[in-house]
Amino acid sequence: MNYHTAPRQTTENQTIHPDDQTIITSQPMPGESNTLATFPDGWAECMLTGYVKKQILATPGFPHPIERTKEPMFRISQTPDRGLGMFATRGMKTGDLILDERPMMVAPVLSDPRTIVFPENFTEDQVLQAAIYEYEKTLGFCFRRMPKENQQAFMGLTNCHQRDGSGTLFGIIRTNGYEVEGLKDKNAQEPFGIYTAVWDKLSRLNHSCSPNVCRKWNTASFSMQIRAARDIEEGEELTTAYCAILNPAAKRQTDLAAYDFRCTCAACSDPSISDVKREGFSRRPVLVSPLVSKAKAKGDWLDPALKMLADMEEEGVQASLYYKATLYQLVMACVYMADKDRTLMYGRKLAAISRARGESMDATFTSGKKLKRLPQWGLYRRQAGLQVYR
Numbered sequence: 001m002n003y004h005t006a007p008r009q010t011t012e013n014q015t016i017h018p019d020d021q022t023i024i025t026s027q028p029m030p031g032e033s034n035t036l037a038t039f040p041d042g043w044a045e046c047m048l049t050g051y052v053k054k055q056i057l058a059t060p061g062f063p064h065p066i067e068r069t070k071e072p073m074f075r076i077s078q079t080p081d082r083g084l085g086m087f088a089t090r091g092m093k094t095g096d097l098i099l100d101e102r103p104m105m106v107a108p109v110l111s112d113p114r115t116i117v118f119p120e121n122f123t124e125d126q127v128l129q130a131a132i133y134e135y136e137k138t139l140g141f142c143f144r145r146m147p148k149e150n151q152q153a154f155m156g157l158t159n160c161h162q163r164d165g166s167g168t169l170f171g172i173i174r175t176n177g178y179e180v181e182g183l184k185d186k187n188a189q190e191p192f193g194i195y196t197a198v199w200d201k202l203s204r205l206n207h208s209c210s211p212n213v214c215r216k217w218n219t220a221s222f223s224m225q226i227r228a229a230r231d232i233e234e235g236e237e238l239t240t241a242y243c244a245i246l247n248p249a250a251k252r253q254t255d256l257a258a259y260d261f262r263c264t265c266a267a268c269s270d271p272s273i274s275d276v277k278r279e280g281f282s283r284r285p286v287l288v289s290p291l292v293s294k295a296k297a298k299g300d301w302l303d304p305a306l307k308m309l310a311d312m313e314e315e316g317v318q319a320s321l322y323y324k325a326t327l328y329q330l331v332m333a334c335v336y337m338a339d340k341d342r343t344l345m346y347g348r349k350l351a352a353i354s355r356a357r358g359e360s361m362d363a364t365f366t367s368g369k370k371l372k373r374l375p376q377w378g379l380y381r382r383q384a385g386l387q388v389y390r
């Protein structure tokens, strides 16, 4: 594989590389003399294309410092049955920041075998093995640039791909990597052209199909944040999702096979009820503006969304986008009913889950004054209603 190793000098960031050239670079660039002690937010050794490097450097605010919590929010310790895990060291509210961390390494999810020339008589299997061998070799260059502390932390992570020919570094990446949303090659064709990253601490999060944290990548700070997806008690294990949580249990187990464990969470242990509920979450009722629909009883506007919200909370799927969408629907129904107290109550929940997801929201639904300025606020006077489709 052809690649360019960029020196760790700040001036190196001025070098323009061709879009499709693979580069090994440190980002944010710490400069040659820095160590983790003198550059405490850390940096990632990255294997990426010239195109992605340009995107990173052009991100407004890059390199923004990472955000720190006032007190430590977690510890890493042994679980009874799933190796190490992260645990809350204090009670938290939805949206609270738990950790903002820069990765140790960023690399393509898969190396693209189409960029390598193999002997014509190679079988498909030989091509795959040779591509993995080449990829492992290139990852080695990335790895050797890491500070000693990170090399040790990286090699100490779990590797559940020790017997499938993955190679040690690739095996650790496959076990511990989270996709870095936002970094994508110019002509990305998944699974090629997308990126994954490995963290010292965040890679200790175990999986749950009812996760209690949301993850959010931020290119400006070149870091991933986790925040509480619901209220969390001190001592609770912090969990994230390694797969799409609204899929049926059987599909989730198939996706999790890549991590070499069977999920035994409540939803997987008794999927008959959970599967039906989760399937329904993605077909939630739709509310239509009162201007285009006939008046209905107020309960018809609110009850389906309230029932959906309660079911989602019982299933523990607050980290799903549909939870936020249901809350938004509830807030809008309360707006159309001119029910200020309930608008603000659900508005605060909506603001908290938006914070948890790392999505900004203005104060329209959390401040009585701002709410009055919302054009929809006056619409209830027109005596219409919200049509509910099921």
Ligand SMILES: C[S@@+](CC[C@H](N)C(=O)[O-])C[C@H]1O[C@@H](n2cnc3c(N)ncnc32)[C@H](O)[C@@H]1O
Pocket (backbone or CB within 6 Å): 081, 082, 083, 084, 085, 157, 158, 160, 175, 176, 203, 204, 205, 206, 207, 208, 259, 260, 261, 262, 263, 264
């Ligand atoms: C990213 S690591 C998570 C941290 C890991 N427990 C450790 O000790 O480093 C992923 C590995 O943790 C284990 N794991 C994660 N979630 C699990 C779960 N819900 N049940 C059983 N094992 C799990 C599996 O061995 C999986 O391959």
